[in-house]
Amino acid sequence: MTDGITQPTPPLRELARLLPALxxxxxxLAATLLVCVLNQAALVALGTAAAWLVGHALRAGFGELAPVLVLLAGLVIVRTGLTWAEMAISHDLAYRLLAELRVRCFDGLARIAPARLLGRRSGDLAAAALADVEALEFFYAHAVAQVxxxxLVLAGGLAALALLDPLLAFAVTPFAALxxxxxxxRQRAAAEQGWRVRAAAAALSADVVDTVQGIRELSVFRAFGRRRALLRARNQELAAAQRGEAARASGEAAVTDALVALAVVAVLLVAGLLARDGRIATAWTPAVVALALGVLAPVADSAVQLRNTGTLRAAAQRVFALVDAxxxxxxxxxxxxxxxGPYAVCFEDVWFRYAPDGPDVLRGVTLRIEPGETVALVGPSGAGKTTCASLxxxxxxxxxxxxxxGGVDLRDLADADLRRAVAVVPQEAHLFHGTIDENIRLxxxxxAEDEVAAAARTALVTPFLAGLPDGLDTVxxxxGVALSGGQRARVAVARALLTRAPVLILDEAAANLDGESEEELACALDRARAGRxxxxxxxxxxxxxxxDRVVVLEAGRVVEQGAFAELVARPDSRLAHLLAHQLGQ
Incomplete structure (x- = not known):
């Protein structure tokens, strides 16, 4: 098991689930199948015609076979064009399907975030949405059409051999089946090996992402050696899994080649006997052998494609674990x-636990925030403040x-309506690699440009733009590594303002800032709260x-609420006790 995705069972259920996307x-799909069939048929025809030409040239010379030479030249040109068309059309189809699968994976990530992403590593999720989807290109571009x-080519070839003599078709059929x-x-072994390869690749991807994200900490604590050892171990696990899969695949390839060689020998013996008995012309013997080899070659190629079903199934299951979550x-x-709007926000006797068998994080929280009011939710760590925001x-x-x-249970609201109504400025604002303008427009x-500019002014982003090389277009x-903590926080405030959301959640956006940056951000937040x-x-x-009002949480319960001055003036004030504890008094 890797990050919540269980190991697959032998049935090819996951590969079958890839077909409806077609x-x-x-x-x-029809164009891909057509050019693939024509391409393989042209190859069989080319090989058979060339063998027939050799057989008849030995008896009559090449002088009387000019039309066949012209046919061969034409088949070479046709096959060249069909090979190009097959590659272009099949890959165009495959990449369109992969693009759709990636979107479905991203939709799955959005649907399950953040609750069902807990415990999942970002590198593993990236591997599923990118590398595992990419692995399915082989299935759509090659395997389906090839099989x-x-x-079809085997059926046509056997029919042609049967027309010459049924014994020829009888000689080829068992080898084709084998x-x-x-x-x-060894499907079970293939499934297990494919799973190990995909799981090992995902684990390596996750550790590489962790390493890149934690490069500063690794440098500070001189942990590069230990981290390098971990990555080396992950790499060795992946290499070992790949070697095991390659060993099995190479064994299957050897068996396949041996069976094809035996089939050629068998057809050659049968054709020789038939020629001796006068049932077919001796000059046809090379053509018969070439035809038999030609119809077996696509079957052997399909066997090669299907050797990778273990990896394909593992990749498909990891993809569908996201798509179906x-x-x-x-x-x-x-x-x-x-x-x-404006809207009132109400918590009505709210209880909450993160796991069915876990402890209650909130215990009967009842709280009302009036339209346009600002309420500060305070309490010790673990009291349930962030949980309230998450709910x-x-x-x-x-x-x-x-x-x-606004009087409507959140469970009865469409997600789009809720997102338009509620905006958040988190404690750690995430800025994406892009311009300030693009990050605000999120x-x-x-x-419109003037709306972005207005949000930037209100959030006090504009004052520091003059010191940047490209203003709002600065990458x-x-x-957001190019900005300071205070600048990143103000961009996050501007982003929230641009939503025009009438409800705003501020998750201690100034917690990690120095005094000057905190004061600047506080002014921006005061502007942002106006009317919200x-x-x-x-x-x-x-x-x-x-x-306007302070609500104190302890152990998931509201223990007191009121105006700041009123609460701290009480002799038994929980707020005063909390502030004194934070100040070390």
């Missing part, structure tokens, strides 16, 4: 409309109770003071 591409074409059966002799939260069957974003559903937005890609690098219903996950005193 239905919308009927023309492309169908080999069956060659076709070779890939199935159930949503973390179910979509409503009949979504309720969300009226015009408002509907990353999970409450175990009991409900969360409402909030609303179709926004920030992976994770805002939930602030707060730790810093400066942030808590700015809220």
């Amino acid at each position: 239905r919308p591409h009927g023309r492309g 169908v074409a080999s069956v 060659v076709a059966s070779v890939p199935w002799w 159930p949503a973390a939260v179910p979509a409503p069957q009949v979504p309720r409309p969300l009226g015009p 408002l974003l509907r990353f999970w559903d409450p175990t009991a109770g409900r969360v409402t937005l 909030g609303r890609p179709g926004a 920030v690098g992976e994770r 219903t805002t939930l602030v996950i707060a730790h810093r005193l400066s942030t808590i003071r700015r809220a």
Whole structure:
């Protein structure tokens, strides 16, 4: 087992599931099959005609065979064109299908995030969505058409041999059946080896991604040697798995070649006997052998393609594990409309646990945030603050109770309506490798330039743009490495503002900033909160003071709430105790 994906069982269920994707591409599939059949038939015809030419030339010379030479030249030209057409058409079909599969994988990731991504490594997910999908190119571009074409060419070739003499077809048929059966002799071993290869490749990918992301920490703690040893071990595991698969495949190839050679010998003996008895002309003997070899060659090629079914099945299962993953939260069957804002946010006796047998993280939380109000949610680590924000974003559903937005249970809202209504500025804002403009537009890609500029001004992004080489078009690098922590946070605020969402979640966006950056961001957030219903996950005193109301959580329960000045003035104030503890008093 690797990251929640179980090892496959022997039936070819996963490969069969790849076939329905071909239905919308009927023309492309038909064209691929047609050129593949014609290409293989042209190869058989070319080899047979050339052998017939040799056989008759030995008796009559080449002078009387000029038309056959012209035919051979024509077949060479035709086969050249068909080979090009087969490669172009089959790969065009395959790459279109792979593009669709990648989109379905990305849709699966979006559907299960973040709840069902817990415990999954980013490198492993990337391997499934990219490398495993890419591995299926072989199935769509080669295996399907090759198998169908080999069956048709074999049937036509056997019919041609039977017309010459039924004994010839009888001599070829058992060898064709044996060659076709070779890939199935060790299917269980192929499945296990294919799984080991894909799992080892995914593990190596995950560790490489971890290494790149943690390169700074590895340098600081002088851990490159240990990490190199881990990567070497992962690489050796992958190499060992690949060697095992290659050893099995090479053995099957040797058996296949031996069977084809025996078939040629058998046909040659039968043709010789038939020629001796006068049942076929002696000059036809080379052509008969070439025809038999020609119809067996596609079957042998199909056997070669099917030697890779273990890897293909493992890749397909890993892909479908993403495509079929159930949503973390179910979509409503009949979504309720969300009226015009502003909206009140309500937690009504909300209980929540992350696992069915886990502890309760929230215990009967009841909380109402009025339209346009800013509420600071405070409490010790593990009190349930971030869980409340996650439930408002509907990353999970409450175990009991409900969360409402504008009086509508979040479980009755379409996801698109919820995303338009609620925006978040996380503590660690993720910026993508692109420009500042592109990162802000993530909030609303179709926004006009003046709207982006207005969001940037409100979030105080504009003041630091003058010091950047290209202003809004400055490339920030992976994770926004070209910007400071405060600058990244302000870009995240601008992104949230651009959504025009009437509800805003601020997950302590200033937690990791210095005093000056914190003050600048606080001003930006004050602007952002204007007219919005805002939930602030707060730790810093400066942030808590700015809220209209403070709600204190402890062990998943609301223990007190009210205005800041009112709460800290109480002799038994939980808020005052919490702040004193944080300040070390």
